[in-house]
Every structure is written in structure tokens, then in C-alpha cells.
Amino acid sequence: MERGVLEIRDMVCGYGGVTALRGISLDVKAGQLVALIGANGAGKSTTLRAISGLVPPRAGQMRFEGIDITGARPPRVLASGIAHCPEGRRVFPHMSVEENLDMGAYLRRGSGEIAADRDRIYAEFPRLAERRRQAAGTLSGGEQQMLAIGRALMSRPRLIMFDEPSLGLAPNIVERTFAIIRGIRDAGTTVLLVEQNAFAALEMCDHAYLLENGRIVLSGAGSELIENEHVRKAYLGG
Amino acid sequence: MSEFLQHLVNMLVLGGTYALLGIGLTLIFGIMNVVNFTHGVLYTFGAYIMFIVVQQLGLNFFLALPVAVLAGWLLGAAIELTLLRPLRGSDIDTTMLVMIGAWIAMQSGTLWIWGGVAKSVATPFPEAPLVLGPVSVSWLRLFVLAAAAMLILVTYFLINKTSLGRAMRATFQDHDTASLMGVNVDMIYTSTFAIGSSLAAAAGALLGPVYVIFPQMGDLAAVKAFAIVILGGLGNITGAVIGGFILALAEELGAGYVSSGYRDAMGFVIIIAVLIFRPTGLFARAERVG
């Protein structure tokens, strides 16, 4: 297997008595958009959580840009350049939209640049600009999702992981979100994407992994997976 | 009329006191979500530090204040590290009970070390009060009011306007996500508890000389602090300040014009009434369903 900026080897991970990942190895190459697909409960979110340090791995190795990040706590993982936009929005409910965005830039210095990034996000999602002062917990589901995506972008990572970013977004906003994701990949940021909208994900990715029951069962270029009989039946509804 | 004016002035100085009691707890209870039964002990602790520094070591009164604040900070940090950190993620009632245990043990420790006899602290302020027409007020209490106002402003600024304050609020709303934002949540837990504790100690250090210092002095203070924090809405510093003044007003007028036997009842009746009309305190946070 070719080595990537992010290399994961034989990672095992779980919660209490439950083993969610049973030895996963994957490589994300610099500047690529890599998709991770799989059924409910397959372990996609757990994979992302393990990378960002939310769930400590029980075995295995993780390296980012050659540096070992196995077992590192989330702030260190973020500081090393990996951002994670978590599943289920997870906005800070009692903070305003603007404060939520500022939290995304918590580790950054230089208020001028941060403000410029914030304005860029407002331009992408005008709805957020309208609601700068609203408590994030009172936003609609889709508005919260936009905020979560914007917040993750605020940290200017070298690798960004999205967990179901299109969840709850209106079709036109989904399109825009995917355009943004392609855009940041094109600008050189590496992307690891978990999506239930498997068709869209496979279409735009450079490489994809299929996860079942905590194991990677298939990997290849997006177009290859789209053609795969098993994938078509189980994930693309056709 | 002059009696009423005097009651109003009393309300003002008492309200400042209550606001000061409230803000430390609003950090720990309102923001951190820890039912902090040690708040009263930390208050007592601040007062005893004042006593030690001024009476036993013979040092300056104004020097003693920052010493008490620092001591409160350290004790708070120690409590967080030893008692709360190992139980992180446990249910709120479990941490509450641990704090009850700490409260009982620490209060008895105070009794053991210093005995039950009340102590008092000499202050550099003149004993003769400031007299303005029909009302009088002691200089010491004016000083306490001013110091309280300053502490409240600093806390308000810290929580609402700084990046540390933002990280604190974020951490206690969703600590996993906060850590994904790069927040060192362990540090935030410890420092929030320590800051809240140092405010409690500051309140004790300021009020110890106004009143007298004894091991159970914190109990009543803590109950009032809880009431104030909830009256103003959890985690809301402005709310806690206003809550403090409302409680003071209720007590002062209750004792002055209803019956002194029901002085404390007035405060509690107000709390029940307010919560019936505004079930989440005077300054509720916006919530939504669905």
C-alpha cells in the first residue's frame, strides 16, 4: 500500500465492551478527497473520532505527515493540522453564531485574518450572516449544519474530515457544500469525507473505502466503487 | 420615610454582597454544571485566610485580599484535580454528592483547626459611619460594595469578552466538540473551578471583616448564593447581580415592613413566585424543541 499524509494501520477501537473498529488500515494522500462509505453502525464516525482523538484507539498506529498521532488528544491532533466536523452538528447551543465560528479559530492568532475567513463563510452561507447574533441552539437543523461546516473551515487545517456534511441540508445547499468541499480540495487541502449520499461522494472523490462491521471491505477509485455490484445494491439503492 | 431610605441603602450594600456571592457560583454551578456544595466552605476559607494574614501575621488588610484570592484559587484547583477530575463524565448527582462529602469534611476541618469560637478582623476603616442626612452606612461596607462591583465587572469581562471565557462556555456546553476546536478541556475545567473558588474566597475575605468568622458561616451564604444564581438564570452573570439585589430588597423590606421572623421567608417566597412566572429564572436562555 502506498503511503499517504495520513496513514492508519490496523486500528482497533471501541466503546466500553463494544468493539466498533476491528483493525482498519487506510491511507489518505496529500491533496486528495477520500470518501468513506458504509451502512448505519459500520464504524465510519468512529474512524473519524479515533483520528481526531475523541475515542482512544485500542491498537494500531496513526501518522499524520509522518508524525505519530496515535492516542493524541484532540487539541494536539488539531494543532497538527487535522480538523473534524463532527456528526450531528454539535454547535454550542448557548453561544451565538459568530461565537461558534470564532471557536473554530480558537487555536489561530491574528484577528484580521480570522475576520476575513469569517466573512468568507458568511458569503458562502448568507443565512448565517443574517443570524450572527442568534443563539446557535435555536437555529433550524440545516442552519446548524451550515454553521458546523463553517466552524470546521475556520481552523484552516491541512486535512479536514467531514462527517455527513450534507445531512439535513436543502438540495441547493447540498450542492453548494459539495462545491465548497471540492473547492478546498482543489486549493490543496486534503479531505476525508463520510457521506450517506454515497453516489455524490463516490462521484467526487479521488479514492474511496467501504466499511462494513468495523472492517474495510473494499477500496478503490470512486468510479470503480460506483460500478461495483455489491456497492450498487447495498448503498446506491439500485 | 427616613426609615425607608435607610432600608434602601441597606439593600444596596447587602445586594452587592449577595451579587458577589452569586457570581462565583454562577461559574461553577451555572456554567460548569457542578452542584458545588463546597462554595460555602471556600467562602469560609477566604475569611479565615483574611483572619490569619491580618490578625495572626499582622500584615496589611489590603494585602490580605489578594492573598485570600490566590489561596482560594489554589484550593479550588486542588479540589478540581483530586475530587472532580477522576469523576469527569459521571452524573451530576454523583459529583454533587462528592462535593457534599467535601463540604462536610472541610467544614469540620475548619472547626478542628480554628475551633468554633468566632473570630473577627480589624480593618483600617473608621468605625464612625458615613452619615448622609437620615441614613448611615459604614465605610467598610462601602469598600466592600466597590470591591464587589470591580470583581463583578472583571468576571463579566472574562466570561463574555475573552477567548478564555468563550472556551469555558463552549467546554461546558459540549466538551468533546470544544476539544475538537483545540480547547484543552482539562485546563478549562480546573481553571473554571479555580476562578469560581477564588471568587468565593474573595467574597469571604471581604465579608469576614464585615461580619464575624466561624466555621459554619458559609452555609447560609451558600444557600443564598444558590438562590441568587437560579433567580438570575444559570450561568448569567448580569442575572446573578440583579438576582442578588432583588433578594436583598425582598429581605430588607420583608424584615422592615412585614415581620423580621419572616425575613428569610420573603426571599424564598420571591424565588417561588418568580419561578412560577418565569420557570427558568429572570433571564432565561433561549431554547427550542425539534
Added chain:
Amino acid sequence: MRAAVTILAVAALASVPLWLRDPYLLNALITTGIFVIGAMSLNLLLGFTGQLSLGHIAFFGIGAYVSALTSLGFDVGLPGDVRLVHAPWPPIAGFLLAILVAGMCGYFVGLLSFRVRGAYFVIVTISFAEVVRLVALNWVELTQGPLALTNIPSIALPLPGLGELTLRTKMQNYYLVLVVALVAYLLIARLVHSHFGRAMRGLMENETLAVSVGIDVTRTLTVAAVISAAIAGAAGSLYAHYIRIIDPEVFAFINTVTMVIMVISGGKGSLAGPVVGGLIFGLLPVALRPVMAPEAQWIAYGGVLIAILFVLPRGIVPSLAQRFIRRRSGAPALASVALTETGAKEPA
């Protein structure tokens, strides 16, 4: 298996007065038992509806005062030159009235709880208890205020055809408390294992979802509050007739705290929890008394409390049960669910 353990425990408790002759220890067991009943009632609210009542002693105290006043009689003036005169009734009537009146108070607090939850409910209950305490303290004509109600008669059981049996001895009182505790235990057990119990649990875990499937918050919480308060009132009545003096100090906050300690250390939401926690923390002071200085006893008490929670953070009974089950089945038990992993838990 469960039933066997329960029956064994009851048999063991019932045998105590047969071999324990020390009146002091028996006395400690009786007062502990009375507080355990109070703790069980608190557990019904805290453990099964998630509402923490830090004013629970109010119901206990109301029960105590109602029972004492019923059996002592009173004569008070009401506004408008009315005098309310009550001649003494038998204590057993006081016991029943205590349950009734405390239950009614529970009803009002339960109605309040429809509006306020969480921390706000906590402070409303504290306030309620304080107001009741201050009334007991200041309505001297009725309650004698701080002068205390004294010479409260012991409970007498009417025996059909045989007159009355006045419960004076320790052994009699012990069995009285044991029987009341058993009845309370069974009542609570039935309730929480029924349909109502599930409604309570639903409200505790996710109120919005619970009401959306048709659970009536007010009714459910009021039922819980009324039963809980009534049981606490029964405990209060036992207390008044056993100690035989009652003053506003019974409303002291530390008494509520004692019950809270019993419930949470034993394991809230577990039926046996308050009993186990109650026996430990009711008898711990008795055990500590001979071995150390008074202040040190309190420090040790606090220390034991902390130590128990460090080792068994979910309370003695649930944590031990979990370990036991894990060892037996070899499989890890349900992880204490990391709520934070699945949807942010919002601060109360």
C-alpha cells in the same frame, strides 16, 4: 434470585431485636430506619423522575407536626376572631392524617414541578422547605415555635376487641418502623415497575420525546410527588411519636442532605439503594463515635462518602450489581453510556 435476596434481607432485619439487646444500637437502628423510609421516598423522585428535591425534609417535618398536633390537640386563633380548637385524637389517626396532609403538600409541589425542572426545581423545593420551617418557627400559637412540641404520645395500635397496644418499647417501635418501611418499599417497587414507572423514566431521560408519545408530565410527576411526599410524611410521623419532641430544627437542611446521601451513595434509581446507603450512613456515625474525636468523625464521614463514590460512582447497589453480572457472564456490562457521543447533553 432477586426475590430470594429480598426475603433473606427482610428476615435478617426482622431478626435483629431477637439478638441485639443494646438499646442504644436499637435506637440507632430505629432512627436510621425512619430516615431510610424518608430516603426511599426521596429516591422515588430523584431516582425515578430525575427531580432532585432538596427540600424533602419539608414533607417529613409536615408529617411530624401534623401527627404530633393531631395527637396533642391545639387551640389557635385565625384571622377574623375564629378559634380553631382540636381535642387530642389517638396517635394512629395522627399517623394517617400525616400521610394525607404531606401527600397534599406533595400535590402542590408536584404542580409546581410541572413548571420548573432541574436546578430550578431544586431551589423551589429548598424554598418551600425554608418557608415551612419559618412558619413552624413563627406560628408559635400552633406549633409552639422554637419552644417545641413535647410529650408527644407513642403510637398505639387499636387491636379489635382487645383495646389498644401502645408501642413503648424499642422492640415494638423497631417492628413498627420495619413494617412501614416494607410497605413503602413494596409500594414504590410496584409503582416503578408499572406503566407509571416507565412514564417517569421517559420523562427523566427525554422529556420532549416523552410528551410527544403521549406521556402527561403533570400527572406523572404529581403522582410521583404525592406518593413520595406521603411516604415522607409517614416517616415524619413515626419520628415524632418515637422521639416524642419536635421543634422546627427537624426542617434543618442537613436532614435533607442526610437523605440525599443515603439515596445517591446507595444508588439512586435502584430500589435497594436507599436501604443500603441508609443503613451505612445511618450507622456510620455510631461506628465512628467511639474511635475518634468529634470533628474527626465528620471528616471521616465525608471521607467515606467520597471514597464510596470514587470506587462505585453510580452508587453501591447499581455498581456492585454491574460488577457481579459482568463477572458472572464474562461479558462486559453495558458501558455507562457516554451521552456526549450521541447528541450533546445540554447543561441542565
Added chain:
Amino acid sequence: QTIKIGVNEPLTGAFAASGTYVVNGAKIAADEINAKGGILGKKIELVIEDNKSNPTEAAAVAEKLITSDKVPVLMGAWGSSLTLAVMPKLMEYETPMVVETSSSGKITTTGNPFIFRISPPSAVEAAAFKGIVDKLALKKVDFLVINNDWGRGTAEDFSKMMKDKGISIGLVETMDQGAQDMSAQLSKIKSSDSETVIVTTAVDQLTLIFKQAAALGLKKRIITTGGSQNPDQIIAQAGAAANGTMHLTTFLPWFPDKTPNPEATNYFITEWKKRGFEFAGCTESFRGYDGIRTAAAAIEKAGKAEPAAIKAALWDINIKGLNGDIVFRKSGPEGKESGQSQPNVYLIEINDGKVELKTL
């Protein structure tokens, strides 16, 4: 072989300071007696238990002392509600108790023949005060009292006495035990038209009241009752605010020569200081000293350490206490009277930080 005396006092909780003082006084008495060879040829042993300032515990402690430690006589239990809670146990086990501090009238009037009280109930204090109200030229008084049996009882008994003397009664304000801010009550009193305030509460609240009254510019004459003032503590803590205040007290450690038993007083005070206790505690601790001496005298007189004999002997003793002769008179319903001794009551005034005795 020793003779045991049970001591049931608050050593933790709200009344810890006072209870500890009383116990320390009791220890001086026991050591003194034992140094002289004990009684009936045996040493006495104090079995001291903490009632945690809690009535339920007070009753439990009595039970323990009587049934496990088998003490034939007790001393206790400081506060009235604590003592009241112990009383049914005394009846149950027919064991006498010397009550050293409690002041509620109820203690000796409910018909408990095992109670022997050496502290003055407020009615006794009021009666003693009656003699000097003319000299003080009182016209109208307000009351500020602690909201418990003691404060309420004082307000009642003193009002009654004063009304008989033609003095009018103004406000009766109360404060909770443990309250720290009495400004509201004092502001109300400040604007009333009486010239004197009678204050009844423990020393800590007195200190606060003097300080807060000074801060409010309250210029009325203040007289305290109850004898637990610890004037020295007040002087130390309230400073100039205490000047001009008057206090009814039951012991005069400042003027040993003016006490009924100067020799004993001197011994007690010397011993107290030798043990390193604060002088201020004397006004509380002497009751523990007297209480134990009373119990010991009764045991001696009874000739054996048995409850019934001691109870009978208590009626016959006559010892010189630190504040007067300890002799029990009958009080309460006929046939089951309690014993009540009549201690002396003095009026002192604090001036320029010094205690002065006002002759009655």
C-alpha cells in the same frame, strides 16, 4: 474503678464553641475533685459525647451514656431543644440530669422529676432585673431576640415584668440563629420611639449587632440578657461599638472577689488560664464546672453511684457555686417536680473597653 458522669454537649455543629467551653469547664471540676481524692474513694470519670447540636443525636447520646456506659447521672445538653429531646430518655431510664445552660421555661414545668437545672430560666433573670429598672429609668423598650426558645422566652418574660412596672413595650424583632445581617431589624428599631433595646442572643450575633448598630448610627441604650455574652470577646471584636452596652450576666470572672465563692472562682480562673483557654470563655465554661461539682456532690451525698439515690440526693445538696448557692427548689406539676436552682444575676457595663460592675 471509677464513678462515671455522662456529659452530653454539642462539640460540632452550630453550638460547637459553647459546648466545648462547657466541657472544658467540666474537665477542670473533674480534675479538681480527683486531685482531692475523688468521691466515695473512687475517681470520677467524665464520659463526654458530642450531640452534634442535633436533638435526635442528643437523645441517642443520652441513650448511649445511660445504657452502654451505665452512667448514673448526666450533665447536658446545652440548648433547650437538645435538653428537651433528652428528657423522655431520662424518664425512660429514670436517670437524673443536671441542666447547665438551657433556659426554656418548659424544661422545668412539664413534669420531669429527673431534671435539675442550675442555669436561670428567663423568668428568673427577669425577676432579678426587676430591681434595677427604676434606676435605669426605662420608659419604652424594644426587643431584638434570637428566634428560638431562649430569645422568645426572654422577650415574653421580660415584657411581662416590665408591663407590670408600667414600662411600655415597643417592637419585638427576631433574628434567625446564624443570621449575619441584622441591619433591617436595626433600621426599624432606629426609627422607633423607644430609648432602650433589650437584646438576647449568643455572643457572635451580639458582636454583629453592636457593629451594625454603630454603622447605622443607632444611639439607643442596649442591654443584653442571657449571660452568654463573653464581654471580653465582644470588646475584642466589636471594639468601640461595644462601649456603653449593658449586660445581664450570671458570673463575674473580672471581679472574683465580688462573686459568692471567691476562692473557687480564683481557682477556676487560674486553672482555666493555666490550660491555655481564652479568658473570654469563662462566662460559659463555669457552668460546666458548676454542673459537675453539683453532680459529684450529689453522688457523695447519696453514698453510692446509683441513679435513684443520686436523684434523691440532688434535692439535699447545698454547695457554693461560682455564681451563688446551688440549692434545688421544686418547680412544675405537683408530684413530678423538677429541680431549679436560683443563681445570682449581675448587671455589667462596658466602658472604654473595660467591664464595670453596676451594683443592683
Added chain:
Amino acid sequence: MTARSIAMTIEQVAVRFGGLVAISDMSFTVGEGEIVSLIGPNGAGKTTAFNVMTGFLTPSAGQVTYQGTTLTGLKPHQIADLGLIRTFQRTSVFPNDTVYDNLLIGLHRQGRVRLLDAILGLPGARASERRLRQRASELIEWVGLERRAHDAAGSLSYGEQRLVGVALALAAEPSMLLLDEPVSGMNASETHRFVELIRSVRDRGITILLVEHDMPMVMTVSDRIVVLNYGRIIAEGTPDVIRNDPAVIEAYLGHGAGRA
């Protein structure tokens, strides 16, 4: 279709949050046994409309009538008692209970017995208990979570929790079901299966009001679609009409919607 009797009428409903108008002057009806979808951009007011219909929010103006009963002033549980049951957009389960117990709680409406019967453990109460257990197992099977029946609901993955949410709503025995984005978090195949589920529910005579952003699904399953934008209804009609409505394409579908 026009002959259908009307299940729910929404009349001139308006909702404001402070200065923000979330819904203004919304009126439409849902026929008995119909599947109607409510769609619109994020923040258009769809969830808010659900909150009004189920009593979680009091509208600033207007009213909702369900099967002849005006819902104004009714509490959420009373509305649930009319058979109007909703699901939630955010995952919503009883996290510390097992999936099985979740469903038992959800079966509250069927399980009602008198308090006294429950406490005394009368036979009626016991029989009812048995029926509930049977029904809970059926529902678990129906959503395909048998494997997870005895796991705490809070430990399920996001998608699994959403299934529990739907099962809970069905447990409450609805006569009309309000589904708020039920298939978000499901992939295309899972969505297919879900469409079958919904159809079978409808076949049992249950009316369905659906909020969903998954256009392929909405277009296949709906009888009728109502489109909201900024709290106003901008279009209403059959899927074919809506698909080609320029205003809807502009505000919501976007131009890539051809894939839908």
C-alpha cells in the same frame, strides 16, 4: 383524491420569535390517508410548523384543527392522545434505556392502566404488560434493530438512533404521523426500504405529513407537496408540478436537481 375527508387543517398560522418571523400566514390541509410533504429551504419554518401542530409552540396567530378538534391550547401529550404523533429532526431517544425499553415507554398510550391496578398488580395490568412486550418486539423487528434490542439506545450509531425514533412514533399508535427528516442519515438503499415502510404505514390508514430534503424520496412517496420559503407557502401541488415550478427550483431545488 378530492373526495377524501380532511384530517388536518392549518389556518393562517403565524409564528414569531422576537423580531424574527418564522412562519407567516400559513394555510393548508392534509386529507385522511394522504401522504403530504412539506419542503422548503433550511430555516423555512417546517420544523416550527410541526411544533405548532403538536403543541410544543403556541402560534402568534391562526389555528390548527385535527379531525374536528381545534388544537389551540392543548398540551403536547393531549395532542398525542388524539393520535397525532411526530418524530424529531434531531436524534431523539431515551438514551439510558435499551432499545426494547424505549419502545415500551413509547407504547405508553396502549399501556394505560389505573394507578391502583398497577400498584396492586391486578391481572388486567399484567395482561396489558404482556401485550406491550409483544408489540415492542414486533416494532423492533419491523425497523430491523433486533440485533441491538438490548443495547442502550444512546450507544447506537446516528442512523440506528433515527430508526429508533421512527419506531417510537409508530409505537404511539398514530392516526397521523408527522415525520421530520426521517431518512437523513440513511443511504439510498436504506431509504428505499424506508419508503416501503412508509407506504405500508399509509396502507394501514395512517395519514402522513413528511418533512424531508431527500428529493428523490419526496417525489416518489408524496401524493402532494407544500413548499415553504421564509415562512410562506410559495407553491403547492403534485410532485410533477413542484419539480418544475421555477420559484421552487430557484429557492430550493437548485439546478442540479435534475438528478432527483
